[in-house]
Amino acid sequence: MAKEDKVLIFDTTLRDGEQAPGASMNQREKLEVAMALERLGVDIIEAGFPVISKGDFDSVNSVAKLVKKAAVAGLTRSVIKDIDAAALALKPARHPRIHVFLATSKIHMEHKLRKSPDEIVQIAVDAVKYARKFAADVEFSPEDASRSDKDFLYRVLEAVIKAGATTVNIPDTVGYAMPEQYGRLILDIRNNVPNIGKAVISVHCHDDLGLAVANSLAAVKNGARQIECTINGIGERAGNTSLEEVVMAMRTRQDYFGVTTGIKTPEICRVSRLVSKHTGFVVAPNKAIVGGNAFRHESGIHQDGVLKEPTTYEIMTPESVGFTGLGLVLGKHSGRHALKARLKQLNIELNETELAQAFDRFKDLCDKKKEVFDEDLIAIVEDETQEVKDVWVLVSLVVTSGTAIKPRVEVVLKSGAKSFTKVATGDGPVDACYLAVDEITGLKGKLLNYGIQSVTEGKDAQGEVRVRVDFEGDDVTGVGASTDVIEASVKAYLNAVNKKCAATRVGAKKNNIDFGLQP
């Protein structure tokens, strides 16, 4: 296949994705996602908007140091201080890309920027020329391109390519375009911008009308060779083009699109899970490619067909996206070696201490659950290998609740060698537990989001709880799993508490906990 038939995958989970309300990740989480994206094989990782905050600058800078193969991009407005910040943050990158944007639609130029079309062209050209002083790889995005006057758009694109832009990105910023119309726009750009052959045409679609993936694919069909997208489709408002969906559409319908990507598709589910964990955004069960039901067949006729010949109802294999399915893997007679071997097959490597902890949890789970599935193992491991040190650990929990009584809980937590007990009542058992935890830790958490999902099928399934908690202005996510959903809720909340403690080293001061001595 010719080189020009490769579609570059530009992942913006860490920039546009992270712009989604409530999706913010801390620096360590962003680095973990960047490493997973590199393993996935994306061509470009947009790591942030360096001028916007010190946190964003540091994240771009750290990702630039870490990533080896993919290009690392930093977003900038068409202003010198933004470009200077991006150039500095991207200095350690092996393949730096500066991504400059400026709106070109009449609405944006008149109301937001208050600039004339001539001024816009000049600002865009100056910004691209300035960015080229720092990087050979410069992308220009005419924001709101799909609502811009076409002739003006051609003029801007020709000018920025002449100024040195190596990629021109065509954003459907407000998710307004229709697939046929958007595809036509790409074709018209190819036919009307004289020097378009000197740049890669990229697309960047938002999902306000649920058309981001369809629009991106229509653009590819008309010659676009870079897609900007995010894991699980997260992003500003309704989100961006979902990476897993566009990639699998092009792979599954290679006969139709005739293009390839460099994505190692068996890594997809793993990255999806990681992003969901760090953002606290639960993936809907019916989500294409990565949803829990994406490869499950409920109808008897379908099950019968799949058993006889999988292609009767499966257009791609679960393995091709790393979907572990509901494989019954281990039981209560399985030993530590069997657990280690199965985890290895799931691409999970644990050190001896982590393995010992995971094995204890696995044995506990075998006592509570008849069947242990891959999903159970992943949930256990994620729970056990939270990257933060646990300042606070749940020792025990007693809950009294019912339709006619006020829920009452007794929570016992441990920190170092000390134990703390608190009895509390609340509107519900979870509320009561969280009040008790706040009382013990001295932190005031405001619950912003709470989601619970069953890890597998069955009444004895583990519940996985994801929370987003505001601790005096710090937005922190937490995750916890257990066959007891109240226990899972407390673990998720404590995970957020421990992240907050790790970040600020202020938690637990009420109880005079010495952080230097914590486990």
Ligand code: KIV
């Ligand atoms: O949606 C948009 O227009 C953007 C640009 C900055 C590329 O995110």
Ligand code: ZN
């Ligand atoms: Zn966007």
